[in-house]
Amino acid sequence: MLDRLLAPLAELPPGRATLVVLGCSLAAAVLVEFVLVRALRTAVSWTDSSLDDVVVRALRLPLVVTAGFGGVFLLTRHPSVRSTLLAPEQWDAFLGNPALTVVVVVWAVGLNRAVGGVAERLQSGERRVDVAPVVSNVWTLAVALAAGTALLAVWRIDVTPLLGAAGVAGIAVGFAARDTVANFFGGLALFFDDTYRIGDYVVLDSGEAGTVVAVGVRSTTIRTRDDVLVTVPNALLNAGKVVNETAPGRRRRLKLPIGVAYGTDLAAFEAIGLDVAAAEEFVLDDPAPRMRFRRFGDFALEYELVCWVPSPHRVGRATHHLNRGLHDRLATAGIEVPYPKQEVSYRSADPADADAGRTDGDGRATPGGTGHRGRAGLPPGVRTVPDRMRGAPEGTRTRGPNQSSSEDPPDDS
16 A cells, blocks of 8 residues: 555655655645644534543644654655665664654653543543542553653664563662652552542641642642642552541531530520521531530530531631620620639638737737747747848847947948
């Protein structure tokens, strides 16, 4: 078939035949770009799905490149042209193999983009396919291996002598890349176990919490409430505990503890709590909010306001609004929200000494005054010391307020 198509070239001179083949290749590329690709775009525009648009957009460049470089490859296959201009080995080295290499690489990239785009649309659409990211990752590896094998075949590279060394090298690479391999299979296990999906709010074993925004071959990326991206290896996620707060549904149960003083009208208190929950926009009506009496506390009757919010992202704002509403309504109704209090009382160790043994600052007994303990409350042989003598160095003589000392400097006033 190929010989029949290229038979007219045998009657042309080699240079003219080369120009004819190159011109036909360029014309084929233009024809594919402006006729075939436009026809495909028009055809897929009538469909409801956007997946075919992604496929056509990803395969446009491989189709055009194949049409252009296909003519160059055919040029190297024609006997008349190939035998006159260059040697057969030179045709393959300078035109044939490079042309096929470009075609293989472009098709590998195009197929990978097509499947990746379809997986992204399936994951972000209303009907999300959980396994789409896993299929995309596996497809990328398969395309890379297929492209590498095709390139080896194009350049006629025999890998048989390298198989023995490849076994030893594989063991070394296996030890060096064991973390990468563990992360890859950990990611597969997480998806097949349906641990989480993109868009789920998860809490990790380390305490970090956030929304899953990307799942790769090696790691998973989580966006926290502080708008910080946290990248976690899949192997750690597979080995640790992951709490998915959006599975099986996105709504979240909220328990708001609140205490009320003993002796409070509990019926009125429960009605206030339910009214505050009903007025909050982030609280769902179904299931209905409930007030639950949990226990008799040390300082209060401990209650919980139990309600549901539409997603884990609403827990913080709903808690704030409910606390504010309960505070204002309970204050208006005169219902006390108790808090721990402590009262400290002091009592003398010896009540008899507290009244009989009080002294003034000079050691004289004062009935009922607040001074130091007198001799009656001290052991035998212990003398009381006035306050102004306390702390004086040993051997220092003290004087009264009207006495003077010879060691004092003269009064210059």
